[in-house]
Amino acid sequence: MNSFHGVHEIELANTKAFYIDGSEKILVDTGLKPLHNDVLNFLSKNGYNFGEGGFEFFKKGSHHTILNFLKKNKFKVDVIICTHCHGDHTGNLAQLKEELNVPVAAHSADIPFIEGREKVSNPQFVPEELQKHFDVAPCKVDISLKDDEFFNEDLRIIHIEGHTKGNICLLYRNKVLITGDTVLGKNLLNPKMAPEELNLSAEWSCFSYKKAWDNLPKLLNYSFDTILPSHGLSIKKDGKRRLEQLIKRRPEQLIDRVYDTIPIQEKCIKPDRQRIPDEVKRFVWKRDDGSCVKCGSRERLEFDHMVPVSKGGSNTARNIELLCEKCNRKKSDNII
Numbered sequence: 001m002n003s004f005h006g007v008h009e010i011e012l013a014n015t016k017a018f019y020i021d022g023s024e025k026i027l028v029d030t031g032l033k034p035l036h037n038d039v040l041n042f043l044s045k046n047g048y049n050f051g052e053g054g055f056e057f058f059k060k061g062s063h064h065t066i067l068n069f070l071k072k073n074k075f076k077v078d079v080i081i082c083t084h085c086h087g088d089h090t091g092n093l094a095q096l097k098e099e100l101n102v103p104v105a106a107h108s109a110d111i112p113f114i115e116g117r118e119k120v121s122n123p124q125f126v127p128e129e130l131q132k133h134f135d136v137a138p139c140k141v142d143i144s145l146k147d148d149e150f151f152n153e154d155l156r157i158i159h160i161e162g163h164t165k166g167n168i169c170l171l172y173r174n175k176v177l178i179t180g181d182t183v184l185g186k187n188l189l190n191p192k193m194a195p196e197e198l199n200l201s202a203e204w205s206c207f208s209y210k211k212a213w214d215n216l217p218k219l220l221n222y223s224f225d226t227i228l229p230s231h232g233l234s235i236k237k238d239g240k241r242r243l244e245q246l247i248k249r250r251p252e253q254l255i256d257r258v259y260d261t262i263p264i265q266e267k268c269i270k271p272d273r274q275r276i277p278d279e280v281k282r283f284v285w286k287r288d289d290g291s292c293v294k295c296g297s298r299e300r301l302e303f304d305h306m307v308p309v310s311k312g313g314s315n316t317a318r319n320i321e322l323l324c325e326k327c328n329r330k331k332s333d334n335i336i
């Protein structure tokens with residue numbers, strides 16, 4: 001068991017949960033639920049790196065590992081805190097809340113997603129028809145967290161919007177920063193990273209990749225030495241310096257700047273046939289040079305179907321162009 005100043009790691013294949021052994025006993029995140037066979041087969045076929053024993057682990061899910069960890073160490077739990085609403089962190093939340101009979105806490109902006117009133121976007125590396133298997137049982141959240149509050153005398157909540165709307169980091173005794181997916185360390189899916197390196201979570205996994213970068217420097221206002229990401233190697237010391245190095249690597253132009261004008265809810269409830277795949281968006285953005293093809297404007301850009309989907313237009317790059325909001329409205333006025 002890896003421990004850092006009273007924070008214990010619970011290894012869950014390529015993910016982690018944490019146990020904070022402080023004035024309150026806190027379980028942070030709950031790992032993945034068991035993955036459906038169709039998903040496992042798809043991942044295997046596509047060369048997904050499960051790592052040693054990972055396949056069997058994903059099949060079983062994280063629930064037993066967490067319970068066994070608590071039992072073996074005679075750890076009790078007072079409360080579960082969720083770093084954010086994604087399924088690899090909330091996969092066993094409803095079940096563990098009930099079994100441990102404890103309250104659940106999360107940032108206010110992610111509560112609608114955890115409670116199932118809004119839909120979390122599922123991993124986009126699996127085909128549409130498999131995405132439903134990532135849906136997680138909704139769970140009632142009892143405690144609504146806000147930025148910069150002290151959860152107790154040991155633990156501070158830091159809201160870093162970007163990975164999700166209500167994504168948080170937990171700062172324990174000004175020593176240990178539990179980051180959730182705010183940053184990640186070297187891991188099976190990012191094997192080229194150096195052992196002490198940090199990076200942002202993949203662009204496709206973020207509500208707003210741009211905000212995830214923009215809000216990162218906020219963490220430098222706090223003092224900490226150890227960084228514990230949910231995915232990948234922990235940074236035992238000098239964490240702040242590692243974070244500064246990452247912040248310096250911020251890309252100058254972030255091509256997804258257009259996404260953060262689309263509320264996540266809209267992204268999720270759009271009918272599937274309207275949804276433009278991310279790789280197509282990226283291709284179109286580059287091809288059209290990040291500007292409106294009609295007037296050259298670089299503001300308020302939208303991906304427009306030249307032939308509307310309702311009239312048989314496809315979701316391929318040939319049928320999609322970048323238009324600014326103004327030109328797009330003009331165009332739809334003409335059609336009507």
Ligand SMILES: [Zn+2]
Nearest residue numbers: 084086163181
């Ligand atoms: Zn996440």
Ligand SMILES: [Zn+2]
Nearest residue numbers: 086088181230
């Ligand atoms: Zn995650």
Ligand SMILES: [Zn+2]
Nearest residue numbers: 292295324327
């Ligand atoms: Zn325009």
